Amino acid sequence: MAKEVYMFLLLFSSAQTQNTVVFQPSYLTATGPAVSALLLGNSSDVSLNLRTVFPSSTGVIGPPSCVAEATQWVLTREQVGKTAVRVHLNLDKSLRLCGENETDTDCCPKSLCVLETLQVSACVGGTPQASLVIQAKIYALLVPANAGSDNKTSIPNQVYQPLGSCPCDLTFKSCDVRCCCDKDCSTEDLKLFESQCLLGPFGGQVSPAPDYQCSVQSSENSPDWFPFLCVNSSPENNPYLGLFYQGDTITPKPGPTFQRPPLSAPVPVNVYTQGSPILTLNDQYFTIPQKVLGLCANNAPVAFLKNFKVKCVTLLRTCPTGSPLQTLPMDLRVEVKNGQGGDVIVDVTDEVATDLSQFISSTDAVASSDECENVTLALDYKFYWKGNGITSITLTRTVGTISVNDSVMLTTRYSAVFLNGEIMGEPNSGNPGYQVGRPVIGGTVDTLDSNTVSIQRTSINLWKPVNDGMCSANEKKPVLFGENSTSGCLLPISRQNLTQCDLLRETVTSLQAALTTATYVARSGNPNPLTLTDWMNISFVTLNSSTAMEDTASSCYGIPSHQHIRVWSLITGMVEGVPQRDIRALQVSYSLSTWELDCGGSDVFPCVDPAETQLFPITSSVTFTDIPISTGPPKTRFQINFTEYDCNRNDVCWPELAFPITKYYTGEPYSQSLAKGLILVFFFITASILGTPWRQIRQAWNSASL
Incomplete structure (x- = not known):
């Protein structure tokens, strides 16, 4: 009570201390067809205008406008006081979900019926004084297929339901002792206990007035606060009435009835959302071999809009006979649900691999004993999607003939990409700000046919050591936001290589430059490829070529052996308690070093044999730095x-x-x-x-x- 009085005083004083109007609250989220707010202040000359606004990519809404627009909402106002007006908005649209092949426009074509941002402007003489922003997100009303029978339901008239006029009447058709109001007691029965009737609610009388009644406290013993907080209530308003036996009921006469209108239930469809599994026509998971916990699983479900590319290594001793290494085109032409009530069939195209070096990693030198034909070496799927459905699926199957000796290490490749038209569906790294652990988004300039500049997404990478850690494996890993990392690989160098320092520097430079091919970096985690303001240039620190290089027969100077990436980020706000971070700068620099052979100890062969190699490291690292928002005044x-x-x-x-x-x-x-x-x-x-x-x-x- 005290809190409500205090809030009323705050609102009252807020409206009186200034000659302006304000909305309370100024931002609302509407999940239903009706929403209301208060307009406080002198609203005698204030006009209300409603329009639909479109926030920018950063969530900023433009200034209020006094020009009204036609919307699907009805705006009304109600004066609730001298300085307060209640503003109502009602949706002038049916929330019924449209049926199949329905032509009526007053229904919802999809489950998310309304998704828009509204702005109510309070104007005086064409000048906006205050604005109310409403984010409307309303779903359609779904009627289940079996919502109940079509039988008419009669609602009994509550007038004929007694509410316990005699609470002590606890026994049906029998006189209760000391209950003077019991209709079942005869005159002779009442004479037996007429002087001993039950008092209070059990005797059919009202209970004594409670302490909070204004009529109870006298002026002598009443506290100071009593005149302000006492309650005036009728003595017949007793909370005990109706808690006991109700007595007889009268059969009601036929009255108004209600009948459920016949509504056709919507046809249920399996709508795909990001991350949901793709289903076949017989409601089974559509599977492609993938890596699970570091191991290859032959029957891993495919998730909608989740791209992947994996390699699986298998030791073959005999020719394979089962899936996935031995497949037929008919087995791969699977019927898949498209997420819109229909289905699509996988279109299979075969390619024969002539160069098997990228698939066969090791083999014995023994003469071939068996040849395995039509072995599946790669499965590359392309899923074309639009909205929440799949339009088509294409599969390129790469087959080849391999020779099986005592043991063959076969490397098979599997991939799946989701394309919206010809654009690959790339997952975002946040909404809107970057989230820790998500990849940093890079980009390169791509000029479209209409001379429109677009940014093509690409990744910013570090070295990823695999197998023996050699740079020839050419494995990379993306830079993850907020995670500092250092990695590298090894490059074999001989004494003959150190005699060609320019060629060596050029080779190392090209290897390091392949890590970061992007020239732009996204400011936030969900950039728009057509909005250049969502991107910023990457700063590359060029090498100081003016310094004189002093190369010798066994050493080379100025080798860019280390690439360092520095990222500066700033917390720009909070969304549901999660900090939103934006990238403010990204710099790529190189550290130069001198490479020379180390022939100390027993390892003297690289200095004697020109073809003998020695391993030199090529490293890369990333460091994230948070820019403080405000240091504030120093402490006293x-x-x-x-x-x-x-x-x-x-x-x-x-x-x-x-x-x-x-x-x-x-x-x-x-x-x-x-x-x-x-x-x-x-x-x-x-x-x-x-x-x-x-x-x-x-x-x-x-x-x-x-």
Whole structure:
């Protein structure tokens, strides 16, 4: 009660201390067809205008406008006081889900019926004074197939349901002792206990008035607060009535009935969302070999809009006979649900591999004993999608003939990409800001046919050591936001290579440059490829070529052996408690080093044999730096020494007792908060003067004067 009075005083003083109007609240989220808010202030000359707005990619909404637009909402206003107007918005549209092949436009074509942002502007003479932003996200009303029978349901008339006029009548068709209001008691029965009738609610009478009734307390013993908080209630308003035997009921006469209108239930469809498994026509998971916990699984479900590319290594001793190494085109032409009530069939195309070097990693030198024909070496799927459905699926199957000796290491490749037209569906790294652990998004400039500049996504990579750690494996891993990392690979160098330093520097430079082919980096985790403001240039620190290189017969200077990526990020806001980080700068630099053969100890062969090699490291690293938002004013000596008064270290913060009227309170203008504080002080002083302490002081003063 006290909290509601305090909030009313705040709203009242807010509307009186200034000659403007404000919406309370100024932002709403609508999940139903009706929404309302309060307009506080002098609203006599205020006109309300409604329009649909479109926030920018950063979530910024433009300034309010006094030009009304036609929307699917009806705007009404209701005066609730001298300085308050209740604003209502009602959706002028049916939330019924459209049936199949239905031509009626007053229905919802999909489950998410309304998704828009509205702006209500309060204008005076064509000048906007305040605005209300409403985010409407309303789903259609789904009616189940079996919503109930079509039989008519009669609602009984509640007038004929007695509410217990005699609560002590506990036995049906029998007289209850000491219950003087029991209709079943005869005159002779009542004479037996007429002087001993039950009192209170059990005897059919009202209970004694409670202490909070205004009629109970007298002026002599009533507390100071009693006249403000006592309750006036009728004595017949008894909470015990209706809790006991109800008595007989009268059969109601036929009255109004309600019948459910015939509605055709919508046809259920399996709509795909990002990450949901793709299903076949017989409701089985559509599977492709993938890696699970580092191991290859032959029957792993495919997730919608999740691209992958894996390699599986198998040791063959005999020719394979089963899936996935031995497949037929008919087995791969699977019927898949398209997510829109239909199905698509996988279109299979075969390719014969002539060069098997990338598939056969090791083999014995023994003469071939068996030849295995039509072995599946690669399966490359392309899923074309639109909205929440799949339009077509193409598969390129690569087959070949391999020779099986005692043991053959076969490397098979499997991939799946989702294409929207010809654009690959790339997952975002946040919405809107980057999230820790998601890849940093890079890009290169791509000019479209209409001379429109677009940014083609690409990754920013580090070295990923595999197998023996050689750079020839050419394995990379993407840079993950917020995770510092250092990795590298080994490059074999001989004494003959050190005699050609220019060629060596060029080779190492090309290897390092292949890690970062992007020239742009996305500021946020969900950039628009057609909006250049969502991207920023990557700063490359060029090598100092003016320095004189002193090369010798066994050493080379100026080798860019280390690539370092520095990323500066800034927290720009919070969404549901999750910090949103944007990239403000990205720099790629190189560290130069000198390479020379180490012939110390027993390893003297590289210095003697020109063809003997020695391993040299090529490294890459990334470092993320958070830009502080605001350091704030320096702490005073009082804050440093007396930590018990520090609000950031204690649960009880005495300096915040008067927080609303201090300069640190930024919720509203200082003049308004000061006015509200003075009003509260006035009420405290008035209560003190009219209360018991002041009355006792006056009585003591009068007694002393006498």
